[in-house]
Amino acid sequence: MSNEVNVNTTPMKASQTHKKQEFLKLGVIQHIDVTRMPGIVPVVDAMQHMAFSARDLHRAADIYDRMLKDTDCGVILTLAGSMISAGLKKVIVDMIRNNMVDAIVSTGANMVDQDFFEALGFKHYIAEDRLKSGLFDGELRDCALDRIYDTLIDEEELRICDDTTQKIFEEMEPGQHSSREFLLAMGEYLEKQGGPKCADSIIYECYKRDIPIFCPAFSDCSAGFGLVTHMVNRGDGPRASWDGGKDFYELTQVKIKNPTTGLLMIGGGVPKNFTQDIVVCAEVLGHDAPMHKYAVQVTVADVRDGALSSSTLKEASSWGKVDTVYEQMVFSEATIAVPLIVGYAYHTGSHKARKAKRWSQIFEPTAIA
């Protein structure tokens, strides 16, 4: 009797029309594969001797390369903005497969609405240029198409994603879980289903390689709908709940156990701030953890409004979070800068001498519950 409440999988706005296929005619987003592009290296190398953002981009790529060469260093990737729907999924999967990242801290949307969504076999669609104007959003709504700037999502498919998260949560042990545990359960689900229904999945790949993923605002995504419907379903009975404090505890444990860390930050927001804060949290708990030794951020955010997305890495050093020797901000939209930075580090090959940290093993099977 526990399954009376379910995700309403047909959005009320979906009045099926022939228009829908017309809107989707430009085809699907395809993820860039930098492993096939060794030609990135001379481009980035040349940028070292230029000015402005090119020089910054080179230095960011060089710092990421230094993180990989420093085998003590654990690399934490933070993700904000719609990066997976934008075509950067394979870049991140290739980082995972090649020991170029040890933990991921992300917005829920990137992991659940976008990566897990594609792992269920769905796709993101290229929107026509005119749709960016916003003037057709009413028509898109009638077709149950959601827009991310120049990209479209089929809302009916997204509801299936919402619904699937609920089903997974229904199977979990009742109790308080970190987002890492929920994402692990999603990886297990994919495994049981015979793997993702697409070539690459971050959640699945991390599951297989003991790479923890944290979503410190986990209810703010497709999984949020699963959390709520699961909660309503269970009523007063025991249920799996997301314990956000546990996320912070767990990521701090990583810092305590592996003091040398480097951050590769795509966008800012909660993932950036949350990850920077673990240095302070370790200290609050009485551990003398060093600041993040390396830090790179790619963002278009403006530094002048005091927002977290844009606060400079130098500023973070006043808080005792980020050391200032190896830090670099790159003011560029990520779809251009990230393939260059990661492609550069991939083809210089420093990852080859690097071992997987398998940080998920810190928590299993001894995590606080």
Next chain:
Amino acid sequence: MSNEVNVNTTPMKASQTHKKQEFLKLGVIQHIDVTRMPGIVPVVDAMQHMAFSARDLHRAADIYDRMLKDTDCGVILTLAGSMISAGLKKVIVDMIRNNMVDAIVSTGANMVDQDFFEALGFKHYIAEDRLKSGLFDGELRDCALDRIYDTLIDEEELRICDDTTQKIFEEMEPGQHSSREFLLAMGEYLEKQGGPKCADSIIYECYKRDIPIFCPAFSDCSAGFGLVTHMVNRGDGPRASWDGGKDFYELTQVKIKNPTTGLLMIGGGVPKNFTQDIVVCAEVLGHDAPMHKYAVQVTVADVRDGALSSSTLKEASSWGKVDTVYEQMVFSEATIAVPLIVGYAYHTGSHKARKAKRWSQIFEPTAIA
């Protein structure tokens, strides 16, 4: 024996020096009081007939005024970026006192690190211009001074704030709480202490007026340190934990019970997205909730990177979240635009005919626990 782990209230970086007072010599941030500035009205009125951001700002102020005139409409304020430390606290407190807002969804930093911090009697300091360069962040660190662009915080005071949150959490009922419940407990704490140790406090004022506050990334702030130390203290024993899914459930209940809603959004990020999503969540739970009828956002974020801070309100309508008749984005840094928008709405006086919604009463004493 439960109190063995406490916040380490002396940051390791604090090597007390005479420099510290030198850095703080420019005095403290003072909060603008728009209730004394009726002269805002003719300025904003004149902007209606200009171009560019001035015209947008007028329209945003006019839409906010329409929200207040529409007595069915519940007004939700979302807050991202360091707005309280920037001098906008009294603007928000005046909105609360004058029935101009019914719920707040905020980053944790604004509520805990900044508003609650000031309620404990601490202040934010004006930084010298040269500090913005980042070149003195090492020196600031040695003085245990944290920098937010052009503003300074005394880290030792912030540790007391962290520590106080832990103490409050230790007194709470064990179990799964929404961030609203934690923030309510913080308001109760202030009440027990005889009120805030400063003229105005958002948390305290909301506590007294049954205005719910949600922090959907609640562990990503000073309270996060309290959550972690409380967790470590309790070990395997019962404890108060933050249940982020419950936040989403509760705010959705507001939408279901008060279908007509308007959003005043300062910055973007998780507060913006989370609040927009409650429309969809209501639908997922089988309720036919209308889109947010009014929406205003003030941001400097760039629309072209697909990030949540900047996605236009038109875009949100494709997701079925925000209606497009009364929506307006104002691309301006908030410290300039928000006093003009709120001051305009205050002095037009539409709030006088408006009653408090007292939405906190939806949850007490029948909230799911």
Next chain:
Amino acid sequence: MSNEVNVNTTPMKASQTHKKQEFLKLGVIQHIDVTRMPGIVPVVDAMQHMAFSARDLHRAADIYDRMLKDTDCGVILTLAGSMISAGLKKVIVDMIRNNMVDAIVSTGANMVDQDFFEALGFKHYIAEDRLKSGLFDGELRDCALDRIYDTLIDEEELRICDDTTQKIFEEMEPGQHSSREFLLAMGEYLEKQGGPKCADSIIYECYKRDIPIFCPAFSDCSAGFGLVTHMVNRGDGPRASWDGGKDFYELTQVKIKNPTTGLLMIGGGVPKNFTQDIVVCAEVLGHDAPMHKYAVQVTVADVRDGALSSSTLKEASSWGKVDTVYEQMVFSEATIAVPLIVGYAYHTGSHKARKAKRWSQIFEPTAIA
């Protein structure tokens, strides 16, 4: 026979339609009158103790006020971006009438296409929000309506403006003239016509008060069409030509004769750079001219691309152009920030003790020709 070539005053794209009036239905741009808004002063005063752009805006207003209090100081206003069509004309005219500015360096568009255009009796129109999308620009073109973001201009009226500049140039003495001389001739023309056909005109007011106006890219505006048609008309015969080098010579003479100078810069571009450069030009000619003592810039431009619009005023000091004691950049769109800055300085009243510099008299009647 000299008048065979004339401006083609009916644009080819003008297929008169009833749509045109429909596009213009929202009425005309009206210029903000800050002289009636003493309520600006407490708003800007309060911003002094806030953070971010508000604090910067206060400091900019204070520096402008210092320029006016320093009676040795000559104030040069630089203008880029479409400021007149945006509703800032009266702000500038009020500066002129109240001895708050001594010279103007502007893009041609602000002076000719916009101020002179309105002086001929034409208006700028408010565009509907949807037109900003660009999707209706083809339709606008069919109606001979030109768009500046959210503002419309009737191209047929603009052609009359082009044509009028040619007529004025035909009457000028043949020879090499600075843009100042052309703009003076335009002021004289308005005088002969009985004054501008609108309440306020920058060109006319400057003409009457001996305030020189320079447009260092003078051919890049409506006057450019006049220059070309005049040139073609005259063939090999003598004609009035624009000598851009003379502009630089003349503005440098101002600096040499009045060494203490302050800059109020709205936008950046050529007007900003050109005006900063006169310090170096004075030195190149062997004069020991001091740097600009005061400098304020209002811009949304990004500092990170090395462009002139955005290069900081500190950077200008490395070039020996701008002193760093009293300099302030305000990162804000001008239609919001400029009324606050100028309104503040107007109502503090420092201009009352200030005398007009009447710098045009430096050049008349002894200018090099």
Next chain:
Amino acid sequence: MSNEVNVNTTPMKASQTHKKQEFLKLGVIQHIDVTRMPGIVPVVDAMQHMAFSARDLHRAADIYDRMLKDTDCGVILTLAGSMISAGLKKVIVDMIRNNMVDAIVSTGANMVDQDFFEALGFKHYIAEDRLKSGLFDGELRDCALDRIYDTLIDEEELRICDDTTQKIFEEMEPGQHSSREFLLAMGEYLEKQGGPKCADSIIYECYKRDIPIFCPAFSDCSAGFGLVTHMVNRGDGPRASWDGGKDFYELTQVKIKNPTTGLLMIGGGVPKNFTQDIVVCAEVLGHDAPMHKYAVQVTVADVRDGALSSSTLKEASSWGKVDTVYEQMVFSEATIAVPLIVGYAYHTGSHKARKAKRWSQIFEPTAIA
């Protein structure tokens, strides 16, 4: 006796110090050579199927490639921002050498202060990161070092550049010249000196290949000092003067004689606006010139302030300047985007079937004087 006034080649601020060499220790700017980077092609090709700026960048590269394939099309490059000092000189020289550009419209700084400056044997220097803060600009000034964001110029060398322009202008025929003629004289000067004292020079390469260069704000650069000193030197005697109206006339002649045109715009400002305006000027002169058929712009400028740098290419179509079928804006800092766009077009090889337009021959020897 005509040479009594000369450029004051030792800047007053130059108090020679050992610090100067210290500031210059990071070495010189080196120009990226995209002809050796065929690996750009697969990167840009992959961007076609991504989102956000990557997709825009691909489309911009594709449109530039279409311009080159359309052999009727004349390609006009516009340049604003400090692009040559930033390391993009060789990209442009390679465009010239490979028939990928037919005319250049630029800020004076790019052509004279930067390209001609390097042709005289001088270099641009890489500044240390800390210098970007502006806090060392006083020290830089004492060393006669000028800063462009993260790049340094030796002011004493720049004075020699100023001085050389004067010497060239002294040798020119007295009369009214377009900037194209001045820049041609600078190319001739380099030829007489045995070619540029560096590997590549835009001015020299254009001179040899009959590619006209226009600087529509020619007095706003190093040449401006030459114009002024030449003017002062000649007193009332005949001299070479810059006739800005002639620039507009000449570039319009290009449009009339070669109606199909494409624009590759790096930055905005006067070069962008001036070049777009030739369509209207042709119409004003009674010619039925089509709009620019292709248009690409790379800029970081904000679209919302109505400034020319940022007005969208769609907006230009309302003015009858740019057709909307093949237009694309890329919001990116140019040092990253331009090597990718030009490198892509170079390696696809469309230029190989293209002939030089040699547009300078339109004006020589029959130019109006």
